[in-house]
Amino acid sequence: MESEELRNVGLKVTTPRLKILSLLENAKAKHMTAETIYRQLSEGGEVIGLATVYRALAQFEAAGLITRHQFEGGQTVFELERGPHHDHIVxxxxxxxxxxxxxxxxxxQREIAEKLGFTLSDHALTLYGECSNGTCTAKNG
Amino acid sequence: MESEELRNVGLKVTTPRLKILSLLENAKAKHMTAETIYRQLSEGGEVIGLATVYRALAQFEAAGLITRHQFEGGQTVFELERGPHHDHIVxxxxxxxxxxxxxxxxxxQREIAEKLGFTLSDHALTLYGECSNGTCTAKNG
DNA sequence: ACTCTACATGAGAATAATTCTCATGTGCAA
DNA sequence: TTGCACATGAGAATTATTCTCATGTAGAGT
Structure with a gap:
């Protein structure tokens, strides 16, 4: 239940938050921009301000429910934090x-950070390339 | 000579380009934002539009003279492409x-890309942590 | 259930970073 | 020397995101 998730991280259970969270869980694309989320909710008939989407995403991120990625060239995308940690290839x-x-x-990474005198708290690793996929033409997430 | 560098990559040798390039070569900070470059040139008495700075940086990047990094939270920074490839810890x-x-x-990275059917063309790896540096208080680049 | 209050929301304005437009200027090949 | 493709400065425009503010509401305490 999404309401549980929200309560667990100390966030009030509100309609916009529930809608956004369940969209993230059910959407076809795993990585979505704030705009996309906003648009899809609007198309679904929900009245949710774009600012609310941004606010909710920021809170979800702070709570560890989602992760934010900044792939080069593209807009910031958000992804549900489910399953084990992973990096991306685009x-x-x-x-x-x-x-x-x-x-x-x-x-x-941990070794390198240590050697340089840093306490590693996070990292961002993204590989870029061209996929040898026949269907490699249209954009998706 | 900076003019050589420009000519070598097929760019016209112009005053703004030379100034920007030599600032990147001589500045104390290795990683600079477009704003910083613009500001420092302005303070040095140069009359160079901010748009020109952005344009030049984009061209330098396309030509392989500089690299662009997007550290999380911060603005885009540019760095002269000198010496061997490296990644960053912030x-x-x-x-x-x-x-x-x-x-x-x-x-x-190369192995992973291959295994996933990608031809690796680039990658971005940045580690984040806290440095155990006594002087770890003020911002620098 | 009722109420009160701290927090949440929608709408649109505001900001920040970057790109575009356009009239004018200039490197450099011929 | 000159012509023209490309470059430039200034400011407008765009894009992504955050802020403001008046109003709405979840949920703790009764």
């Missing part, structure tokens, strides 16, 4: 996003 | 940026 041609996890890289 | 507290290169990670 097709420069069609915009397709694949996820991956690599223990070697993860470990190495 | 202190979340004081903004200090350190560079590092790790062959293991680099190799791994």
């Amino acid at each position: 097709c420069a041609r069609c915009g397709r996003v694949e996820e991956f996890y690599d223990k070697v890289i993860e470990d190495r | 202190c979340a507290r004081c903004g200090r940026v350190e560079e590092f290169y790790d062959k293991v990670i680099e190799d791994r």
Whole structure:
């Protein structure tokens, strides 16, 4: 239940928040911009201000429910924080996003940070390339 | 000579381009925003439009003379493309940026891309943490 | 259930970063 | 030397995001 999720992180359960959260859970695209979320909700007949979408996303992020990614060239996208940590590879041609996890890289990052005297708190790793996908033409998330 | 660099990449040698390029080469900070570049040139008495700074930076980037980084939270920064490839670790507290290169990670990235059917063309890796630096208080680049 | 208050919301204005427009200026090939 | 493709400065325009403010509402305490 989405209301549980909100309560668990100390957020009031409100209609806009529920709608946004469940859109993120049910949408076809895993990575969505604030605009896209706003538009899809509007098309679904909801009356939710764009500012509210931005506010809710910021709160969800602070609460750890979602993650924010800034792929190069594109707008900021948001993704539900489900399952294990992963990084992304983005097709420069069609915009397709694949996820991956690599223990070697993860470990190495921690070692590097330590060696340089940093306490690692986060990281952003995105690979860019062209996918050899036949359907590599249209944009999707 | 900066004029050489410009000619080599097929750009006309103009005063604004030369000024921007040499500022990037001589500035104390290795990573600068377009605004900073604009401001420093203005303070130095140059009359160069901000739009020109953006235009020049975009061209330099396309030509491979500089690289663009989008550290989280911050504005886009530009860095002269000198020496070997490297990635960054940014202190979340004081903004200090350190560079590092790790062959293991680099190799791994290529392998991952290949395994996923992508031809790797680029990547962005930034680590975030807190540096254990005593001087870790003020912002710098 | 009722009420009160702190927090949430929608709408549109405001801001920040970047790009565009356009009239004018200029590097450089011929 | 000159012509013209490309570059420039200034400010307008655009884009993404955040703020403001008057109003609405969730939910703790009764």
